[in-house]
Amino acid sequence: MVCGYWQExxxxxxxxxxxxxxxxxxxxxxxxxxxxxPCPKKxxxxxxxxxxxxxxxxxxxxxxxxxxxxxxxxxVIDTVTDTVFYYVTR
Numbered sequence: 001m002v003c004g005y006w007q008e009x010x011x012x013x014x015x016x017x018x019x020x021x022x023x024x025x026x027x028x029x030x031x032x033x034x035x036x037x038p039c040p041k042k043x044x045x046x047x048x049x050x051x052x053x054x055x056x057x058x059x060x061x062x063x064x065x066x067x068x069x070x071x072x073x074x075x076v077i078d079t080v081t082d083t084v085f086y087y088v089t090r
Contacts, residue, residue: 001025001044004033012039012046018064030064 003010004022011031013022021032025048077083 001039002036003039003043004031005035005037006031006033012043012048021064029066030062032064 011024013024
C-alpha cells in the first residue's frame, strides 16, 4: 500500500496503471497525485468502509477522477479451489 499527496492531503491506496495515479481505498476512486510514498505502518490497519475488488474482462473504461458504482449480481463459490467469484454489473 502507498500514500499519495494531492491538494494538501494524503490518500491511502495502491499503484495504478495510469501515470502518477493511485487507487484510493478510502474513497474508491482513481486519483492523479503529485507524490507517491510507501504507506507508514501506523496507517496500514485502518479499516475502509468500501470494497476493493479486481475486475477482469471489463467493458468499462475507468477514468481518473471519476466514481463508478457496480452492483453484485451472483456469487459463486468453487469449493475445489476455495475461490469466490462475483459477477457484477455497472
